[in-house]
Amino acid sequence: MTVKLFENNSLLKECTATVTACTEKEGQYLVELDQTVFFPEGGGQLSDKGKINEAVVSHVSEKDGHIYHECDKPLEVGTxxxxxxNWxxxxxxxQQHLGEHLLSYACWKLFKANNIGFHMNxxxxxxxxxxxxxxxxxxxxxxxxxxxxxENRPVHISYMDSTEAVKLKEKMRKFNSKLTGTLRIVSVEDADICTCCGTHPPFTGMLGSVKVIRHEKHKGGCRVEFVCGSRAxxxxxxxxxTLLAVAQxxxxxxxxxxxxxxxxKADLLKQLDDVKSKLLKIEEAxxxxxxxxxPTTAAGTKILAVPMDGHDAKDIKVFLPKATALKKTICLLVAAKPERISYAAALGADTEGxxxxxxxxxxxxxxxRGGGKSDCAQGGADYCADWVEKLDAVVDKLK
Structure with a gap:
């Protein structure tokens, strides 16, 4: 069993240790020590990184009481x-982990919102x-x-039997009744109390600050992204x-x-409307x-196909009355923009169909997909480069 020096002294940056095992795995070496300052990934917190002598430690994990330091070099057992x-x-x-404790506590304390998931990368x-x-x-x-x-409140680490921890249940924002044996309790003075295996600074002031970045609806609740300390x-x-560059x-x-x-934005939209208006006038001409x-059907009805490049469904509605004013005409209008194809079918004056x-x-x-009534229908689809050819093919079928 490796002695976990990090559990009671999160500010300890280094230690001497004896190599108790070294196993090669997929080009890396899993090194075990008799004691370590490296925290293994767990409880939502990422593992520490650093060095053991000249071997670079890229990841640390724990399984069945063994702590494995993933190194790029082998280390001799017994040395x-x-x-x-890497401080x-x-x-x-x-910073991120204690920030999660405190922000979760604030959401619970102020609004009775419970943390049901914590993710850090x-x-x-x-x-x-x-x-x-x-x-x-x-x-x-x-x-x-x-x-x-x-307020730079102290952060306390304590250990107690699960039967004693039950007494703190009302003060905890969450309590896992399935946990048994000796529990590690992390408590911020006059604030959050919870069971946790992670590392935390001894005082809240070391966080610097917490900043909520964004939030969105998620599974009946919400997902809140935030940053703490140096990330903030x-x-x-x-x-x-970015703001200064945009301002400049x-x-x-x-x-x-x-x-x-x-x-x-308003100026650009006006310019776009002006351009569309000019394009519509050109197409009207x-x-x-x-x-x-x-082309004309056997019944003497014109099949008017109008390709409208650079337009959308709104432009079809504007243009449609001009096309349907024509007598004995089947009107097929197709508007194409880079992301979307919009189309409509309508009957001109005195036209059966x-x-x-x-x-x-x-x-x-x-x-x-699309639908409508007997005299007018409309639909849309994802953009395709050969939209004009497909329109021509429809006209051929109608002929």
């Missing part, structure tokens, strides 16, 4: 070695709550968490740099960016030419 943590990694892990950290919280509520929980951090600082630096590009102050973007050259039949032909041709 005394020096195990040294930046350890500190980051501790090299880039992201988030918790799953069994209750959906609003933006305003999460901001209150964030502030509550940071106030506990700024890095996130703020990155977003500040728009020639405005950072605080004026939202209004400037709103104005830019071509309508007579399309009509004159349109059923657009429900026509829309089925268009659905089959484009692999889309």
């Amino acid at each position: 005394e070695v020096k195990a040294v943590l 930046r990694v350890r500190l980051d892990r501790m 090299e880039d992201d950290v988030f918790i799953d709550l069994d209750k959906e919280l609003t933006e305003e509520e999460l901001l209150k929980a964030e502030l509550y968490t940071n106030e506990i951090i700024w 600082l890095a996130d703020a630096d990155k977003k500040n740099s 590009g728009l020639s405005v102050k950072p605080e004026q960016v939202p209004d400037a973007l709103a104005k830019l 071509q309508l007579q030419e399309l009509y004159d050259n349109a 059923d657009c429900r039949v026509l829309i089925k032909l268009l659905n089959e041709a484009f692999g889309g």
Whole structure:
């Protein structure tokens, strides 16, 4: 059994130890020590990294009481070695983990939202709550968490039998009644109390701060992504740099960016509407030419196919009355944009037919879905490069 020095001294950065086993596995070496400062992955917390002598430790795991240090070099059994943590990694892990405890506590304390999932990786950290919280509520929980951090409250590690731990049940935001034997209890003074195997800084001030990044609905509750400590600082630096770059590009102050973007969007939409209007006018001018050259059925009905490149379903609705004003005409309008094909079938004045039949032909041709009434129907499909050819094929069938 390896002595877990990290359990009661999370600030211990190195130790001497004796190699008790070394096994090769898939090009790596699983090294066991008689004692270690390396925390093995568990309880939602990632493992420590560092070195044992000159061997790089990339991952640490625990199984059946054995702690395995995954190294890039073998170490001789029986030799005394020096195990040294990558302290930046350890500190980051501790900051994120204790931040999870405190943010979960705040959500539970303020809004009775329970943490039902905790996930940490090299880039992201988030918790799953069994209750959906609003933006305003999460901001209150964030502030509550940071106030506990700024008060630099002590974090205590204690051990007690499960029968004694039951007495703390009412004070804990979660209690696993299935746990038996000696339990490790992590408690923040006048705040969170829970069973936990992870490493935590001895004082909350070492977290620096907690910042909620985003949240979304998730399985009847919500998923909350957040960052703590150095990650919070890095996130703020990155977003500040982005904001400054955007402000410079728009020639405005950072605080004026939202209004400037709103104005830019409105201007672009107006320009787009102007371009569409001009395109529709061009296509209106071509309508007579399309009509004159349109094929005719045996019954003497024109089959007017109108390809509308760069348009969408809204433009079809605008253009449709002009096409259906033509007498004895079956109108097939297809609008194409890079992500979507929209189409409609309509009957012109004094024209017999059923657009429900026509829309089925268009659905089959484009692999889309649509429906409507006998005099007009519409549908849509994913974009395809050969949409004009498919429209021509429908016209051929109708001929």
